[in-house]
Amino acid sequence: MFDIGFSELLVIAIVALVVLGPERLPKAARFAGLWVRRARNQWDSVKQELERELQAEDIKRQMQDVRQSMQDTENELRASGEAARRQVQDVDDQGRSLVDEVKATAESADADAATQPVEPESRP
Numbered sequence: 516m517f518d519i520g521f522s523e524l525l526v527i528a529i530v531a532l533v534v535l536g537p538e539r540l541p542k543a544a545r546f547a548g549l550w551v552r553r554a555r556n557q558w559d560s561v562k563q564e565l566e567r568e569l570q571a572e573d574i575k576r577q578m579q580d581v582r583q584s585m586q587d588t589e590n591e592l593r594a595s596g597e598a599a600r601r602q603v604q605d606v607d608d609q610g611r612s613l614v615d616e617v618k619a620t621a622e623s624a625d626a627d628a629a630t631q632p633v634e635p636e637s638r639p
Contacts, residue, residue: 535543 531543532540
């Protein structure tokens with residue numbers, strides 16, 4: 516975030532030594548280190564929480580995509596099932612009409628055979 520080089524750190528250390536003196540400088544350095552550590556820990560905590568929330572949102576989005584895909588597949592399967600049922604019904608209807616036609620033809624052939632006179636067999 517901040518780009519502080521060695522020369523800047525050296526200038527800050529010299530100014531702190533002059534301002535605070537050699538007796539209070541170690542305490543001030545420990546205090547500053549404590550606050551820097553706390554700030555870093557807080558920043559890391561916030562960063563980890565944001566990453567977890569982003570992962571949770573990504574998982575929710577993936578679940579929604581999978582759920583939508585499943586619904587689309589279910590709708591396609593239902594449509595295919597309905598189409599198959601209609602085709603089976605059409606074939607069944609055609610089969611029944613063919614059976615009815617065959618029965619009607621057989622009945623008319625039997626009726627024609629019953630009404631025609633039978634010729635006696637001739638013997639030589």
